Amino acid sequence: MGLIRLIFGSDDMVGAPQAGILHCEVGCESVRPTEEVVGIVSEETKGWVDRIRAGDVRALARAITAVENRSADSAELLKASFALSGKASVLGFTGAPGAGKSTLVDGVAREYRKANKTVGIVAIDPTSPFSGGAILGDRIRMQGHYADPGIFIRSMATRGSLGGLARTTADVTTILDASGRDLVMVETVGVGQDEIDIVKLADVTVVVLVPGMGDDVQSIKAGIMEIADIFVINKADRDGAERVEREIKALQSLALRHDAWIPPIVKTVAANGEGIPELVAKIEEYRSFLDKSEAGHQKRIENWRNRLVEMLRDALLERVERDHLGNGAAGRYAAEIADHKRDPYTIIEEIVGALGH
Ligand SMILES: Nc1nc2c(ncn2[C@@H]2O[C@H](COP(=O)(O)OP(=O)(O)OP(=O)(O)O)[C@@H](O)[C@H]2O)c(=O)[nH]1
Numbered sequence: 001m002g003l004i005r006l007i008f009g010s011d012d013m014v015g016a017p018q019a020g021i022l023h024c025e026v027g028c029e030s031v032r033p034t035e036e037v038v039g040i041v042s043e044e045t046k047g048w049v050d051r052i053r054a055g056d057v058r059a060l061a062r063a064i065t066a067v068e069n070r071s072a073d074s075a076e077l078l079k080a081s082f083a084l085s086g087k088a089s090v091l092g093f094t095g096a097p098g099a100g101k102s103t104l105v106d107g108v109a110r111e112y113r114k115a116n117k118t119v120g121i122v123a124i125d126p127t128s129p130f131s132g133g134a135i136l137g138d139r140i141r142m143q144g145h146y147a148d149p150g151i152f153i154r155s156m157a158t159r160g161s162l163g164g165l166a167r168t169t170a171d172v173t174t175i176l177d178a179s180g181r182d183l184v185m186v187e188t189v190g191v192g193q194d195e196i197d198i199v200k201l202a203d204v205t206v207v208v209l210v211p212g213m214g215d216d217v218q219s220i221k222a223g224i225m226e227i228a229d230i231f232v233i234n235k236a237d238r239d240g241a242e243r244v245e246r247e248i249k250a251l252q253s254l255a256l257r258h259d260a261w262i263p264p265i266v267k268t269v270a271a272n273g274e275g276i277p278e279l280v281a282k283i284e285e286y287r288s289f290l291d292k293s294e295a296g297h298q299k300r301i302e303n304w305r306n307r308l309v310e311m312l313r314d315a316l317l318e319r320v321e322r323d324h325l326g327n328g329a330a331g332r333y334a335a336e337i338a339d340h341k342r343d344p345y346t347i348i349e350e351i352v353g354a355l356g357h
């Protein structure tokens with residue numbers, strides 16, 4: 001149990017805030033920060049977070065950029081934001097390029113807006129160096145939302161992502177969550193390891209397939225069966241939707257899940273909104289399944305176990321690079337090893353042994 005540096009004005013707080021510091025030993029889960037972040041966070045960061053919470057879109061955009069660039073102020077910002085996060089539902093959408101993910105995300109966002117829910121969208125741009133067009137495409141398709149402050153859209157390039165794409169996406173999600181959005185949707189292409197890591201962030205993962213993929217369902221089955229909570233067969237206006245459905249069902253009969261949920265299959269025509277209300281209903285059904293079954297809590301614990309290890313790996317490596325491998329040291333070690341003057345095992349022992357000193 002940690003020290004929680006927070007808060008004023010929460011109803012269900014355990015104990016009274018003492019100079020802004022609350023020691024939490026039992027029932028920490030019920031401690032929900034609401035209004036202000038205090039403690040070791042600087043006044044400047046506090047003001048920044050307050051502006052984000054108040055709906056200042058520029059402050060939010062600047063925070064996301066800081067996190068993407070791992071700029072010096074991002075660590076403090078994330079600490080402050082984390083305390084305020086954990087309330088949004090995170091929905092992941094993944095599928096092949098052009099499957100209609102952006103159109104679908106757009107439709108789902110509109111549907112949630114009807115219920116007055118606020119939405120943050122992170123679209124991960126495909127890795128191609130020529131993908132400027134894709135970002136633009138997303139912007140144009142989603143531009144209908146631009147006038148609506150209830151929807152915040154951010155495209156993120158996969159290239160040049162510092163500290164790993166999955167981690168950056170996770171941190172951006174934390175910022176959007178802390179900004180008070182009810183939902184955060186993450187769109188990512190494909191089912192490579194990176195994407196799987198990204199959707200593991202999500203409470204609900206929607207895998208988007210389209211008719212005419214042929215053997216593709218087969219070839220990506222390991223990935224999609226592992227991550228899909230809901231299948232969407234988009235472009236159901238085209239021939240072959242039934243075939244894709246049969247293929248998914250066949251694979252489902254072989255797949256094992258840790259929980260009792262059988263991922264439903266929803267057919268949509270995202271381009272004209274058909275099937276979107278049904279999809280939202282399934283998303284909500286799964287969310288309440290997660291709440292009722294404790295599976296959601298377990299899923300979050302499991303995700304954090306993985307993320308913690310990743311974060312620790314990044315942090316340790318960063319530190320080793322800074323303290324032990326700078327000023328050409330890495331090159332010197334490498335040359336010594338290549339020339340058989342020293343062995344790498346001893347060098348690693350020395351470096352690791354020096355950590356913490
Ligand atoms: N026929 C048909 N076309 C659709 C449907 N949904 C989307 N499209 C079209 O498919 C194309 C790709 O849609 P996007 O939403 O950009 O797909 P995406 O999966 O986000 O694409 P990337 O992000 O580039 O991987 C667009 O031209 C859409 O208008 C649908 O249900 N039926």
Ligand SMILES: [Mg+2]
Nearest residue numbers: 101102138187
């Ligand atoms: Mg897209």
